[in-house]
Amino acid sequence: MTPLIERYLHNVRLSLSGPRRDDIVRELAEDIRTQVADREAELGRAMTEPEQEALLKQFGHPLALATRYGPQRHVIGPALFPVYWMVLKVALGGALAVNVAIAIALLVTGSPADRALGHLGSFPFTTAIMVFGWVTLVFALLDLNLPRLLEHAWADMKGLTLPRPAEAKGRSWTLVAEIVGSTAFLIWWLAIPGSPFLIFGPAAAFLDRAPIWHQLYLPIALIWLASLAGLWAVLLRPDWSRVRTVGRFLSDGLSLVLAAILLHADAVVQLAPGVEATEKMVGVVRFINAQARIVFLIWLLASLWQIVHAIYRVVTATSTGPDGKTA
């Protein structure tokens, strides 16, 4: 066997995995040897290097050849990829919106401009990678379980369910309730700066909000306002189902990002200015911050669950179309 052929087979072997690779290379070597012997008998001389190259080219690139021996692999298959792509775009867009809002809030609250811009500049390397990683991980897990999920969805034909008028009416009342609740929250939120009592009650005498609140105050107000606008849009235009779906993803994604930011904050509560930092008071603040961290963790997990559930609903609804055919 010539050095060229040996080099080729060595590269095929390197690209293969599993216990069968020596056997596969042995078989390929035998085929090449037979072809060379036949060709040389025909020519009445040894094959030249270009002739050997032409022979090996028929087998294909070592990596391409080795790949054909393995099972077909993908992280996210064609059935889920369109939904994955849409969710990824919405999640990245939402995360970017939050980052822009935080940068604006930093500027408005008098933080140095380089800090605000640095926060925004770090987006592709921190938040974007995190969002990409989480979304991809969730979809990879969904893809692994897709046949089971579809079977489960198809068992009660979830993808075919049409809203009955009574349900549509019920949904309107739920929406109205959501709008009332959201408006009440927004009014409460906007009133907080003038009255910390609205958060802490009587404890406002010795407790105050930590700096993270000032950074997130405006973004949260804007997000809530946008969410309220979305609810009105859905109420007035029930046919905008795409707006509803995208809005739900956006709202859940933003909620996830906010929970993550608050979870990473050093503290959410601090002693009010002028209050003596006695051991007891510091202990109380530390206890409240520890409890708040647990709440933020639960919030983060709940938001993650909401996203997974929303994706599941979209997948099962789009994968089992109204004609009963799976995508």
Place this chain on the structure above:
Amino acid sequence: MARPTDDPTDDDPTADDKALFENLRLELRRGGLVLAVLGQLRTEHYGYTLRKALAERGLPVDEGTLYPLLRRLETQGLLTSEWREEDKREKRFYRLSDAGRRIVRQLDAEWRGLNASIARILEDE
């Protein structure tokens, strides 16, 4: 307005047409190739002679397609194989397993039915 049928552009496939045809041709061939390999292995062969036999019957197949396919069919239990010496050389011989024979009979009937149906459909056009 409909284009006249004698328009010379109708007979000149574009680069896109060629690429599309090639994709569809490979898709069409893929299933047929499995049946051809299984059918040919009713008689025992090793890779090189199998390729020659297929080529002689008008179905050339490159090594990079054939050898992985043989391994896959063996993993699926349709083929059995063994290393054996022939002409003072060790070769891996393949043949149909019992399950492979049953499957080939079913696939053969399916292929003929499909062929006849497609022929009827194309004749109608």
